Amino acid sequence: MKQTAEIKHLFPMAAILTAVFLWGSSFSTMRMVLNVLDPMSAIFLRLFIASLCILPFTGKLFPRNYKRGDWKILGGMVLFQPCLYFTFESRALIYTTSSQAAIVSACLPLMVAVAAWIFLSEAINTKIIVGLVLSITGVVLLTLFQSRGAAAPNPVLGNSLELLAMVAACGYMILVKQLSSRYNTWTLTAMQVLGGTLFFLPGILPLLAADPAIWSSKLILLLLFLGPCVSLGAFGLYNYGIKTISVSKASICINLIPVTAILLGWIFLEETLNLKQGVAIGIVILGVGLSNHKSRN
Incomplete structure (x- = not known):
């Protein structure tokens, strides 16, 4: 029975880790797209392409277990x-800078753990707390050990906006956990x-006025990856995983996103990866593994 339960736990965790991998790989992809397109236009296109992929199945996906008043929670989920x-x-x-933004984003698991405790009555055990502290420490060290990039024009504003993004992500995770049992x-x-x-x-307005020469095969391929794979696939996999895994544990995996981004840059883009960064990556992985480890009786 224990072995069966562990196997059932592996599938949702694999789904969440795959979603994290896709989100991590999207950072460099999105930056390349933003070199050509306005942010509003880039986000619209990736979601529009994802919509085209899911549109043929919307008849089967229409909610049949709708509960009166759920529109508020569903609307809040989409808004967040x-x-x-x-x-x-x-x-x-x-x-x-992306480094400073990554440090700010490391507070998300802590925010989610507290919110899940307040709104979902999720227990926070010692392993989750230790794993949370380790993963946050690893992300902070990872970003501090990165090579210096371009100066941030307004770091206070930028970091404040990133913090608001984390508040939105926290709200999304709490609402999805509430909805996943019924939808x-x-x-x-x-x-x-x-x-x-x-x-x-x-975001379609700047596209109408854009030079047709911007539509290179490279840009189209990048958008095709961001649409079906990231915007559709990653969301779907994460929503599936969070159905059975606690929000607190799932959110700690988010700290693997900067790890994924840096490792992929090292493997495929020949970016540098120093020993200190390697140690920091190990700390993040240790924290995530510890928080999701089940004790054997």
């Missing part, structure tokens, strides 16, 4: 993620993608 989250984070990276994973994902597409619809 992707609407407010993408709005705040895309602007934050204009004013602050299909892909129903929630479809609502996020379609709702986000409508929210960022004004």
